[in-house]
Amino acid sequence: MPIAMPNLxxxxxxxxxxxxxxxxxxxxxxxxxxxxxxxxxxxxxxLISYLLLGSAGTTFGGMFVSDGYSTFFKLIFMANLVxxxxxxxxxxxxxRINFGExxxxxxxxxxxxxxxxxxxDIIVLYLGLELMALSTYVLAGFIRYDMKSNEAAIKYLLLGxxxxxxxxxxxxxxxxxxxxxxxxxxxxxxxHNGLAKNPLLMVSMIFFAVAFSFKIAAVPFHMWAPDAYExxxxxxxxxxxxxxxxxxFAVLGRVFLVAFGSVxxxxxxxxxxxxxxxxxIGNILALSxxxxxxxxAYSSIAHAGYMLxxxxxxxxxxxxxxxxxxxxxxxxxxxAFAIVIMLRTEGFAGEDISDYEGLGKTHPTAAALxxxxxxxxxxxxxxxxxxxxxxxxxxxxxxxxTWIVIVAVLFSAISAYFYLRIVMLMYMKEPKEVIQLNxxxxxxxxxxxxxxxxxxxxxxxxxxxxxxxxxxxxx
Amino acid sequence: xxxxxLGVLIFLMVATAFSIGALVLGEFFRLRRPYAEKLMPYExxxxxxxxxxxxxxxxxxxxxxxxxxxxxEAVFLYPWAVVFDKIGLYAFVEMxxxxxxLFVGYIYAWRKEAFVWD
Amino acid sequence: xxxxxxxxxxxxxxxxxxxFGFLTRRNIxxxxxxxxxxxxxxxxxxxxxxxxxxxxxxxxxxxxxxxxAAAEAAIGLAIIISLFRNKQTAHVDEMNExxx
Numbered sequence: 001m002p003i004a005m006p007n008l009x010x011x012x013x014x015x016x017x018x019x020x021x022x023x024x025x026x027x028x029x030x031x032x033x034x035x036x037x038x039x040x041x042x043x044x045x046x047l048i049s050y051l052l053l054g055s056a057g058t059t060f061g062g063m064f065v066s067d068g069y070s071t072f073f074k075l076i077f078m079a080n081l082v083x084x085x086x087x088x089x090x091x092x093x094x095x096r097i098n099f100g101e102x103x104x105x106x107x108x109x110x111x112x113x114x115x116x117x118x119x120x121d122i123i124v125l126y127l128g129l130e131l132m133a134l135s136t137y138v139l140a141g142f143i144r145y146d147m148k149s150n151e152a153a154i155k156y157l158l159l160g161x162x163x164x165x166x167x168x169x170x171x172x173x174x175x176x177x178x179x180x181x182x183x184x185x186x187x188x189x190x191x192h193n194g195l196a197k198n199p200l201l202m203v204s205m206i207f208f209a210v211a212f213s214f215k216i217a218a219v220p221f222h223m224w225a226p227d228a229y230e231x232x233x234x235x236x237x238x239x240x241x242x243x244x245x246x247x248x249f250a251v252l253g254r255v256f257l258v259a260f261g262s263v264x265x266x267x268x269x270x271x272x273x274x275x276x277x278x279x280x281i282g283n284i285l286a287l288s289x290x291x292x293x294x295x296x297a298y299s300s301i302a303h304a305g306y307m308l309x310x311x312x313x314x315x316x317x318x319x320x321x322x323x324x325x326x327x328x329x330x331x332x333x334x335x336a337f338a339i340v341i342m343l344r345t346e347g348f349a350g351e352d353i354s355d356y357e358g359l360g361k362t363h364p365t366a367a368a369l370x371x372x373x374x375x376x377x378x379x380x381x382x383x384x385x386x387x388x389x390x391x392x393x394x395x396x397x398x399x400x401x402t403w404i405v406i407v408a409v410l411f412s413a414i415s416a417y418f419y420l421r422i423v424m425l426m427y428m429k430e431p432k433e434v435i436q437l438n439x440x441x442x443x444x445x446x447x448x449x450x451x452x453x454x455x456x457x458x459x460x461x462x463x464x465x466x467x468x469x470x471x472x473x474x475x
Numbered sequence: 476x477x478x479x480x481l482g483v484l485i486f487l488m489v490a491t492a493f494s495i496g497a498l499v500l501g502e503f504f505r506l507r508r509p510y511a512e513k514l515m516p517y518e519x520x521x522x523x524x525x526x527x528x529x530x531x532x533x534x535x536x537x538x539x540x541x542x543x544x545x546x547x548e549a550v551f552l553y554p555w556a557v558v559f560d561k562i563g564l565y566a567f568v569e570m571x572x573x574x575x576x577l578f579v580g581y582i583y584a585w586r587k588e589a590f591v592w593d
Numbered sequence: 594x595x596x597x598x599x600x601x602x603x604x605x606x607x608x609x610x611x612x613f614g615f616l617t618r619r620n621i622x623x624x625x626x627x628x629x630x631x632x633x634x635x636x637x638x639x640x641x642x643x644x645x646x647x648x649x650x651x652x653x654x655x656x657x658x659x660x661x662a663a664a665e666a667a668i669g670l671a672i673i674i675s676l677f678r679n680k681q682t683a684h685v686d687e688m689n690e691x692x693x
Contacts, residue, residue, distance in 0.1 A: 005565055022579050029586045123654050130661045134668055141672050150676040157669055158624055162615055165631035168658060169608055172635050172651075176601075176642040181650050533674055540667040547663040550656055 010057040010066035013048045020044040021107035028100030037103040038085045063121040068471035073117035073250045080242045081110045083334045088235040090440035109135035113247035122181040140232040152231025159224040163214030170207025183259040191262045209270045215248035216304045219277040229297035238337035241300045242330045278305030279411040313399035321395045323468040325388035335450030336373040358431025367426045378419040384457035600641035608634035
């Protein structure tokens with residue numbers, strides 16, 4: 001019996017991505033100007049985004065699915081990739097790590113994320129997760145001569161490997177229990193056999209929750225995040241704080257709401273404490289940070305906590321508000337990191353929070369942009385961050401989780417202290433020394449895109465939200 | 476039926492003839508330029524006697540890493556070979572793509588001088 | 594024939610040994626080996642489930658786990674080598690460039 005050729009249309013974006021990444025790796029050997037490679041990857045993103053829009057379908061025997069949900073996440077990954085490539089070249093030159101592998105590895109990492117978003121089977125999920133993780137480990141340690149970068153990479157790698165071992169153990173339990181690794185078949189088996197309150201299912205759900213918590217950096221599995229974020233090259237910190245987190249949420253949503261959808265009361269018991277702890281620890285520890293990258297790391301931990309609310313709500317409104325928030329978060333977070341990158345010049349780290357003193361006087365434009373991103377991260381209207389949080393909290397309230405939303409709002413108020421401290425330092429203090437900004441056309445473009453996205457979505461939130469709602473209908 | 480094992484017998488004979496033949500031919504054609512390292516029991520540059528806690532060069536790790544990565548890929552060839560006749564051309568094309576991707580990795584390692592010892 | 598739960602007990606035991614090793618040891622190489630042990634524990638349980646269920650998926654996943662573990666080891670060793678070049682240690686507690 002010859003096996004028919006599978007339908008390749010749904011995986012076309014991934015296939016093109018693989019091809020481009022391999023071509024970039026080969027081109028690196030001959031091309032001397034590495035910025036060309038970045039330019040090539042930008043062109044390929046255009047092509048892939050075009051292919052994405054016509055890629056709906058299921059293929060490879062139901063292992064791979066391209067639906068609205070995956071496409072929305074893939075668009076976030078594309079935005080993440082484009083913005084990262086735009087903010088990178090100047091930084092790479094300043095740090096003297098201008099190697100072509102950088103661009104190939106970001107493509108491979110994004111490919112892994114795309115596979116995760118489309119995974120309808122735990123085997124594909126695992127492979128996508130590892131492809132993303134392995135590429136990101138290397139990128140985190142990209143400044144080879146720098147002790148901090150090495151340390152970031154090794155800590156990220158050790159805890160990431162630990163998390164994937166836990167994920168696999170959970171997989172093996174669920175496989176033994178249901179006899180399949182397909183998420184829909186698992187769901188069918190669970191409802192048919194009434195496995196609610198089954199201890200083995202409960203244990204495997206705990207394993208899954210722990211593994212995904214590592215990936216999205218949720219407390220108490222967040223220990224790697226501050227170190228990895230601080231030590232990694234700053235564009236990669238921006239990349240890591242959005243891409244793997246979004247991919248983690250994509251698989252978290254799919255596994256818990258599709259495969260374990262019928263036993264929601266069982267797993268919300270696991271996720272609620274994780275969400276509350278994440279918001280608490282993330283926001284409280286961010287208060288005492290003196291390094292801006294570290295502060296943004298704790299802030300990204302806290303944001304994972306907010307987004308978990310949408311998953312816990314479990315309603316279509318909840319999931320769509322997670323998608324919406326992830327989209328907004330990508331722009332505001334990378335925007336903030338772009339400013340951090342601009343402060344880095346040769347021989348000057350510019351990572352200390354006190355370096356922002358008086359930036360409003362010396363560099364008014366950069367300070368104003370930072371103000372927008374900080375307001376958005378706090379959730380102050382009319383920035384996009386406010387709308388994102390609003391929909392997220394509304395969906396949780398409508399699902400009956402009012403007390404968690406009250407907790408979330410309280411911690412959100414605490415977060416205002418450390419975000420607005422930056423704004424205060426920029427505008428209320430006198431400049432200590434004149435700081436040179438390390439600008440480039442790429443960073444300028446990235447900042448223009450992110451700031452207009454943050455303001456536009458803040459004023460006209462309906463468009464993205466409608467897209468997100470449409471994305472989850474096929475879920 | 477003993478006749479069913481004829482193929483095995485032929486295979487055995489060809490294999491023996493090939494290995495002996497290669498050794499004999501090599502004896503006639505190879506160059507003999509011995510130097511100190513070459514005459515060591517292990518030609519890998521490792522001194523076979525001495526302290527067991529001796530540190531050895533980090534270069535071995537690079538070779539070992541490359542070996543592990545390329546070696547493990549062979550695990551996919553076995554299941555592929557078992558069902559090859561059932562899947563046909565599609566499986567062949569897929570495996571060719573797989574090998575090509577591995578080959579790209581090999582070219583990369585080679586051009587980055589991962590195989591140069593000094 | 595050896596019953597299924599023996600294999601599962603073995604797998605759980607090996608997994609626990611690996612987890613314990615990872616959480617208590619502070620040498621990177623040994624922590625790495627502990628993770629490998631955990632992965633192999635998973636492989637044992639996947640293969641035994643696969644045999645018990647007469648289903649090939651478990652085997653397929655095991656093949657992928659083995660390959661990914663090899664890639665992970667290669668990257669891990671590469672990072673350890675570059676770490677060792679900068680700081681002559683393979684001890685996690687001595688990695689304290691960053692705090693907070």
